[in-house]
Amino acid sequence: MLLSANGLIPETETLQAAFDTSSSLGFLEESAQPETAVRIDRLSFMLMKSLGLQGGIMYRLFPGPRYAYKHLVYLGIVSESGGPFRLVAGDEVIRSLGYALELKGGSR
């Protein structure tokens, strides 16, 4: 979903192909499997990378989940509640993606 939102893969692509693309683009940990649950800091990193968002100074120096999460918390795209290691549900992914697309479109 994140990849197709920015045209990195077609919407019709399979889950395995999306997973492989994410891995090859460096969005995921090396040990990640398609069924691995996603933490909010990892989702933040995937949003930042897939949408090409610029972060703060620390994200530009050390791009990774930690500073991606902090940047998106500051922008109000993801919730700080529960900390950066909280596992996310599907509806939160859709909501966060919507907020991020609004931001990229300049309306947030």
Added chain:
Amino acid sequence: MNTVFRRVLFAAGLFVISTLVSAQDFGLDATASFGSTRTADSSANAGLRVDGWWKVPFGSSGSLFDGSAHTGFSLTASPNETDGKLLYDIDRLRLLFVIPSPGNDIQSLNIEFGRFSFQDATGLILSHPADGAKLGAVFPSLKFNVQAGYTGLLMKSNNSISLSLFDEQLAVDDSIMFGTSRMLVIGEIALPKIFNQSLGLSFVAQQDLNPEDELIKEWTILPDESALPRGGKFNSQYTTFNLSGAFSGDLYYSSWFTLGSGRTLSWLEDSDSSTGYSYQYAPIRSIMTGFSLNYFRQELFGSSFNFRFLYASGDSDYSTITEGNTAGSAGQFVPVTSSAFGLVFSPVLSNLVIAELGGSMKPVADKNLQTGLRLFAFFRPTSGPVATGGLKPGEDSSMLGYEADLYGNYRILSDLGMSLNTGLFFPVSSPLGAFNKDDAGMQYSIQFALTLGL
């Protein structure tokens, strides 16, 4: 059986630790600051401070373990000397348990242990960390909390309580690591709203626990003329009524009235003394009151405006601001901690009347920039001392001066912010004002800070 029990305990411990650690969050903020000030002397200052924090929530009730600490240094250079200070301390280290709906009509119960902030309802009497415990309960129609703590384990650079001559000596003695030892107690009750107005009653007490053998004994008949003035114990209590609410959707008010009590060592007339005087503990009977109005106009560049009036009683027979009572009861209001008023002129809230008018706005719609202006007028209600230098001895005038502060805070990126604060203070000299003519030149301060979230 014993081995099985140990294994179960070990597994449970691992589960709890892994659960807690998986929810933790932590961060570091580094702040570099530079500034220049001209008050009695000109000085320049620079500093670097790193604040770290760590938070481990326990479930979704709000219970957590929470810690923060800082380290850094500050340098102040004036024409006569350069003073460097190393700063480090734990600011917060607490366990907070929030128990929702424990029964008996209690909506929630909060229990807190460790080092955390102690602040009174007005924020003008006490705002300081201490080591202790806090119990709070929320009922359907009222809520209360009580907390008690000890300040003697705070590093001196992090302990800003200075109420007695002994505290002042501690501050300048480089051989001492910790600040003043005081027990702090706060009790607060928020009563049910009446016509949508909030009414609260609070009680603050501080007990001086500094060593008695290093202080002047009561009924000593000779004035203390030692090189390092020792003074006595200073114990105080503050009972505050506060009322707050809204006049309309964008205009809010807050008002408060505080009665100060306690006792302070005083140099008083004594017919039984061969010198005619002796050190005696006199009761404190003081007042602090005020009100504030806040007006918000979000549609006008996110503007807000505020007006605040403060009155803190003084005592004309005080010889000095600290333990200076020389007749009758002590009428000077003395808060436990001092508050920041003007950037340049910010004396302790004793023997003071302050009128403050402020406004702030976000002038650029898509930038996280806030700018503001604060205007102050300072007076003293009695001819007694004020916690500042340069006042003309014997001058009865109440006018102290005016100050204008301009500030701006800009969040450049999500993890990078800067602030610029400037202030100009215009002391009013005798005979119109209380300052000496020689000390009545314009004073200024300019401070810049850059903060990076690591």
